[in-house]
Amino acid sequence: MAADVIVIGGGVAGLAATAALGRAGWRVELLEARPHLGGRATSYALPNSGVIDNCQHILLRCCVNLLDFYERMGVTDRVEFGKDIPFVEPGGRVSHFQRGALPAPLHFTESFLRMSFLSWADKVCVARGFLAILWERGRREDLEEISMLDWLREKGQSPSAIERFWRQVLVSAINEELDRMAAIHGFQVFWLGFLASSTSYEMGVPTVPLGELYTSGAWDKMPNVSIRLRQPVERVLVSDGVARGVVVNGEERAAKVVVSAVPFEKAAALAPEAGIDVSAFTHSSITGIHFWFDRPVTALPYGTLLDRNLQWFFSKDGGRYLQLVVSASKPWLKLPRQEVIDLALAELAEYLPGVRAARLENAQVVKEARATYSALPGLGKHRPGNRTKLGNFVLAGDWTRTGWPSTMEGAARSGYMAAEVVTEMLGKPERFLLPDIA
Ligand SMILES: Cc1cc2nc3c(=O)[nH]c(=O)nc-3n(C[C@H](O)[C@H](O)[C@H](O)COP(=O)(O)OP(=O)(O)OC[C@H]3O[C@@H](n4cnc5c(N)ncnc54)[C@H](O)[C@@H]3O)c2cc1C
Structure with a gap:
């Protein structure tokens, strides 16, 4: 039939x-x-x-339809949620972004104030940006048309706050650079993921x-x-x-x-x-790099990596197997496989000192040229x-x-x-x- x-x-x-x-x-x-x-x-x-x-x-926990689909599949126990987002600087210093005792939208206040990679001036900038999101969300009508970078500049965000906070979160969330990303997406990530509820930022990583x-x-x-x-x-x-x-x-x-x-x-x-x-759609790429080491190189389950090309690492197998991610990775598409491996390994050693003593036993590079569509303004x-x-x-x-x-x-x-x-x-x-x- x-x-x-x-x-x-x-x-x-x-x-x-x-x-x-x-x-x-x-x-x-x-x-x-x-x-x-x-x-x-x-x-x-x-x-x-x-x-x-x-x-x-x-x-994230705010992905309610995806979680509902996983529920239908009976696999929600195959996703582990973490309450901490570690920001790692070259040199290995880690700042932990996690909720504290205050209710939303103030739940990050304590950890935000402790973040060592942002200056006090940058923290004031970012806090002003959050207030502007809370105020302009649902009121402002041009957010589909302007870029997130234009909006951040309009709000007087400093270059270091843009680079080390806004860009760090958004480029991997939306897979596009700030000047090529409609501001509406930046608003959505910060509203749903960071401000609307104190649990919605929790990051789910499949364990399989x-x-x-x-x-x-x-x-x-x-x-x-x-x-x-x-x-x-x-x-x-x-x-x-x-x-x-x-x-x-x-x-x-x-x-x-x-x-x-x-x-x-x-x-x-x-x-x-x-x-x-x-005809209005174009692609944006993501490069995934997989490293297998002969010993554990980190105790962190994952972390976002500041100031270089790599943006995230995810640790498996007790810290021996690491998956690395570079979003909006167009420049990496042209690099030969070995160059990608060398560059990623050198950068990783800056964040995780354990990498220097370890032997890389195996590596895979997956370049996804058509990973997502570009979330362009307009x-x-x-x-x-x-x-x-x-x-x-x-x-x-x-x-x-x-x-x-x-x-x-x-x-x-x-x-x-x-x-x-x-x-x-x-x-x-x-x-x-x-x-x-x-
Ligand atoms: C490297 C990478 C990292 C990403 N990271 C994240 C992340 O961390 N979090 C997140 O939420 N999203 C992430 N994404 C985005 C996410 O994967 C996609 O948005 C989502 O999976 C798209 O699903 P889809 O079903 O719309 O399309 P697709 O996944 O592209 O599915 C379309 C399917 O159609 C099939 N197909 C095509 N043509 C035909 C045909 N003629 N006949 C039959 N079948 C056909 C294809 O084989 C494919 O299986 C990432 C994407 C990539 C590539």
Whole structure:
């Protein structure tokens, strides 16, 4: 029997849509081109290195739809939340950013005052910036159009406060430089993650390879869902302005509704009849570096790294295996693999003295040139909604109009929003999307 819904793409967006529709009882067929699920948030086996993530992915407690999706998958216990965000300076000095006794939005006051990498003048600057966010949020209308850097300069933020605080947090959260990032995203990160609640900043790090978040027994409990790998959809079948199914591996497969959950660069070609315009979108890259040492090199579980190219490290296997992340890493794309390794190792030794005595036993470099879309000022109005001009053809994906930047939460939201539209089209509307925490 034909499926009610075909979902194209097994990234977080497609999986979230499938999980919501599957649990609601619809017959769903998910078609994923690759041999594994997860899309850009995935893991795979490499010779000599075992299973690695394409890059460490993290979430915050305010990612409520992603957490809801993990709940549906039965894997919330595979994500560990930390209450401390260590900021590490070259030389190894660590400042711990964590909540204290005061209620939100003052919960960081004690640790903020103790942060040794910011001068008192910078702290006053940042505090003024927070007050401006609290005041302007919801009032100011040009935040989609101006860059975060323009906004920070308008607020008189010092170059060192911008570099060591605002940039440090935002470039990795949004994966774009401050002058290429719409201010609305900076507002959202600081409002939802830092100001609205005292727990929302807690950082969730999966304790398993990313792929193990999607292969749980949850799918077995949904016999109405079929997950099919190595199924690259060639195009959506359209007649009389309505999607009727897809062509995959030369074969036609029918469905009442088709959901595209592929990245923007793939979406337009799947159904040219839908006239999806992605010309305003560009990519931003992330480089992940994996180091295996012969001994533990740190006792910290993770930390954000100031003043150099590396932005984050995540420690596994008792401090022997480190995943390093460079966001907005365009300059790194051109570097040969060995140069990336040498540069990263030299920088890492500045932060973690233990690295100098340790022997690097293995290294992997993963350059993701198309990691996210660039959250440019002015892009917001070009992000499409879930409905298209074709009947029964629905869009999902982190690039659609979710209210969030290109993240797993944005992808999960898009999946739930698309699933809601699907249930309307099938005549039994249901709600899946959870509202933001504030
Ligand atoms: C290196 C890196 C680090 C990141 N770090 C973080 C982080 O720490 N936190 C965070 O929240 N986000 C992070 N992100 C962003 C996050 O991974 C993405 O925003 C999110 O996973 C996008 O999900 P998606 O489902 O919209 O798209 P995708 O993950 O791209 O999924 C689309 C799927 O569609 C499949 N597909 C494409 N074409 C076809 C076709 N024709 N037929 C069938 N299938 C097809 C693809 O194979 C893919 O599996 C990171 C991304 C990268 C690359």
